[in-house]
Amino acid sequence: MNYIPNILFAIALIIGIGFFARNVKKLIRNIKLGLDVDVSDHKAQRWKNMAMIALGQSKMVRRPVAGFLHVIVYLGFIIINIEVLEIIIDGLFGTHRIFSSLGTPYYVLINLFEILAVLVFVSVVLFWTRRNMIKITRFWNTEMSSWPKNDGNYILYIEMVLMLLFLVMNAADTHFQNINSGNIISQHIAPLFSSLSESTLHIVERTAWWTHILGILMFLNYLYFSKHLHILLAFPNTYFGKIKPKGYFNNLEAVTKEVKMMMDPNIDPFAAPAEGAETELHSKFGASDVQDLSWVQLLNAYTCTECGRCTSECPANITGKKLSPRKIMMDTRDRLEEVGRNIDANKGEFKPDGKQLLDDYISREELWACTSCNACVEACPISIDPLSIILEMRRFLVMEESAAPSELNTMMTNIENNGAPWPYNQMDRLNWKNE
Template structure:
């Protein structure tokens, strides 16, 4: 009974702490401006099924994609077994679902095979980071915490899967001895080969089984509370993030409604624009000027570096890294959220995403090619944030590189980016081309 009470209290506290952290993240995301992304629902469900559940964009890089699929399936399916562990802990039972007979054996056997595949995938990922040292896992933004975070996650998964298999190996031995409440239940295609490595003493086997049981479930609850402060939170956010992703063609840029209204008023004197919001900005200077989908993108970022590895600006040595754009946005949002918790909802600390986190050099290095958007495995859109920061610089501050100032002047005076007058635009076509 004491063990049941302790477990129940630990479970309630862990879930409560996780709920508090998630509520703060939701609050932070809601600091963004409203945007409607509820159209084309069938297409959105299909996108989520294909990209988030089907891992379609991960498979562009087959080795990493296959290993990630092992880890992903293991995480999703093995955690079904957590339901039984939780109920066993609350009610003081052992293998509560054993009444399912042959199907239960199939489930446990499948869990063990998946656990072995998870271990394989995690070991490959550790080798890629620590031995091969792939270039896309490094960069100016990948400081001590981001690098350590990835390693911590992989090591936690190794420990959890090892504890699961060791628990089953001890359980397998105790079942074969018909000891106590260890009834014949489940199939153990992996752990039965680990069981000879365990001590022969029945008391030692009971201790190992109980220790690994507690370690496995406490580890899962601790990992649950680690998720909101790590890049691994994409496990949960990948699904809404892909559902709310931008379904327009990659080359389609959104218009600002306030600007569109001004243009309509100039072209049609009968058009009456709606009242303008006096606090509205052109573009974005800080995270509160971005929309909530962009802020959710920031929390969904896996820091995998696929976006940066295909960015032509980054490849040619420029300062821009799309991954850094997302990490900076998340860091600024976290900072602002904590400041509001401490000083009230209306508080602003005087800092901004532009300049304090993301430099002008970074936003103007972007070629708007959409390579980062195409490469992201969970449909994150760094380009939309870059464009909104540019819009603020241009339309609110008139602060642009000299080359763009000249182009803007040409558009205003000549109706084209070039310095030639409209009357001279076809001069290139003059002459006798037959002699060429």
């Protein structure tokens, strides 16, 4: 018996899964560069969110056309790939359709796989049409050029090819076609190969089989470099997503401690701070680079699907401002990847490169254009929170650089001096009614 195909298959499987595991390890390392944050609360609600949003696609279907097509592709991706288990066993042990011995349940599943393959193919063609021919506006924003634009198309082409290979593999399988059970779609493709000899037909079937499984392994490893990483990360992202009300703004622990010390009558205001106390109270307010963000925010960046729903709902973007919440997430991910490459090049340590997320990737104009309305957070189909990153970067500008816009500085000065945003002293505070 010739074991060479089985050995080659095992090698391909090991390389494919090994490379994927290596990238996953790198991904986890990069996410852990973020600050620690406690997300152990409200476990029941978190599980519910993951079940409803990631598994149930509840927010996707708010836009019915795209939502319906996405559900088809999503179900097809999950269900059709059940057959990968059979392909792996056949590839390793030299069997052929090992689960066919199950009889009726197997053929019912194969019928379902074939129907889904056609539905997925049609859905992907429609997605391609919406993106490239109808040219829906949110797919053509300024940030969706070069790689982001091409990536969206590459993944559609890959899905089309994988579905066609699956159907051709079934149609060219003489033994499977002779059984005439489970071939609800492929039986109509099989006549295209009727003029081929049995040996040639076998080559077509084996070629489709090998290309299909190698394509799946390549697709798996392509995910790390693609926006389609959300296929894997949507589940943890929705679980760790924001539970608190969308208008909630967290207090900095360092500021809280400092205020409490100022209000404590037992503390000597002229006493020198204890050694290390200053560092404990204040390391850095807000965020200027990715390492200043929480690991949940970095997970958000990697999970972004670049669908543009957030940007299409953003009132600042709609009125022509520079801000695009999608770009905020894409820039955060790009900077995080740059930091990761820096660490790789310097044997596990980050070497300062003179760059940061603020100014080098995200401009101050973008940050101050945000109205903090939470429309982007509400629109995201997988619980990504661009606003939290914007607010942390604003916090840095205000508390570290005193670089707020003049209007905001005037308001804060008035609050400090008058106890209100308006330019009246406390004796004349009622004058604000006439403003």
